[in-house]
Amino acid sequence: MIQTDILAFFQTQANPFWDGMATGITMFGEELIYILIIAVFFWGISKKKGMILAFTLLTSLFLNNLVKILVHSPRPFEVLDNINGKRLKTATGYSFPSGHTQGASSFYFTLVYLFRNRLFQLCCLVILFLVGISRLYLGVHWPLDVLGGWFLGISTAWLVASKIDRLWEDPSGLERLILILSGLTILFTAMMSFLEVFYFRGAVKTEDFFKGAGILLGCFSGFLIERRFTDFSASKGTLLQKILRIFIGISGIVLLQGGVKVLLSDAAFSHLLRYALMGLWMTLIFPWLGCKVRLFDSSPFVGEAKTQEE
Structure with missing residues (x-):
């Protein structure tokens, strides 16, 4: 099975250095980072940009949690003996689609939409990509979970952010x-x-x-x-x-x-x-x-x- 082989490959690459790297990267798809960035924008820079970021992210995560319950998919470390799941405190709920990946995709793609600096946009795209890869390395999601998270996250960001932006005035x-x-x-x-x-x-x-x-x-x-x-x-x-x-x-x-x-x-x-x-x-x-x-x-x-x- 291709999905199992991909996860097995990441398991063979595991060592303390990559464990630390994956843990640090996956945190860019977690609550603390989101709260910090939204707070800076919403209360200190631009109410409009802060609200677009918040509403897009929260709408995407609500959709993610709804789909998770409907699909009801177990995580790889729960069903495969050769997969050692890491940072399990962030692996709550079901598996499909990846919440970290979808949240990061919505959040950082919204930043891409809001800011036209090419270097900044590239950094955001790299982050949302690496967050998804980190979930595979940590053994907490299947490859299809990550692909679904990228697709749903970017789609939601484009639809919600652009709509709120047009209606702000x-x-x-x-x-x-x-x-x-x-x-x-x-x-x-x-x-x-x-x-x-x-x-x-x-x-x-x-x-x-x-x-x-x-x-x-x-x-x-x-x-x-x-x-x-x-x-x-x-x-x-x-x-x-x-x-x-x-x-x-x-x-x-x-x-x-x-x-x-x-x-x-x-x-x-x-x-x-x-x-x-x-x-x-x-x-x-x-x-x-x-x-x-x-x-x-x-x-x-x-x-x-x-x-x-x-």
């Missing part, structure tokens, strides 16, 4: 798009909740799905409310203000992610609530509080007419 059109995406997210989440309660009952790996649904719905709803009633500016402010925004904002995310988890159970709906709060913090609660203490400038609007500075 059209508040009513952008609102309609987000409401449609929110409605679809709510529909699939309701269906998955029904299945979880009456059929799955913990037997199916749904944790990542509910996390993804929660943060996507939190970001969507928070953005719609904030844009109409607060409308903070990311580009305005001193360097010190921007550094404080990023530090305080990320600290809030870390607190909600880890601290609130202690207070809630490990049930699927607890993950939904916790990640929804993280999305609301990012797009609504922190910007609103920041405007109150003058960390952000704001220019709330009423009605349909509105001009975006970013």
Whole structure:
């Protein structure tokens, strides 16, 4: 079988040096890097670019988690005795398509779309390619998982990023798009909740799905409310203000992610609530509080007419 042979080849190349390289590369497809880059853009450089990055990534990962549950594919180290899976703490959920690969493809291809510097674009393309290869080396995904992740990630990035970019200066059109995406997210989440309660009952790996649904719905709803009633500016402010925004904002995310988890159970709906709060913090609660203490400038609007500075 070609897939097995490819994985076996990577296993034969394994040594401490390549283990370290693969681990470092695969981290470019993980939550910490995404949060850091989105926070810098969304709170300190360009609200538009930050939101395009966030919405594209989160939509892609939500789709990824939905497909994972539908396909229900086991990971190679779970079914092949000769495959030694590494960095297994990042190998949650099912196998197809690769979440790291799809997330990285969506995220870095969106950066390619947003910035026209050829060297920067090349670096982003190399990163999204190497993240996929790292998942094969680590033995946590099949080659088809990685190919699916590349395809779905890049396709989602192109569709979502370009659509939001075109609608940014059209508040009513952008609102309609987000409401449609929110409605679809709510529909699939309701269906998955029904299945979880009456059929799955913990037997199916749904944790990542509910996390993804929660943060996507939190970001969507928070953005719609904030844009109409607060409308903070990311580009305005001193360097010190921007550094404080990023530090305080990320600290809030870390607190909600880890601290609130202690207070809630490990049930699927607890993950939904916790990640929804993280999305609301990012797009609504922190910007609103920041405007109150003058960390952000704001220019709330009423009605349909509105001009975006970013």
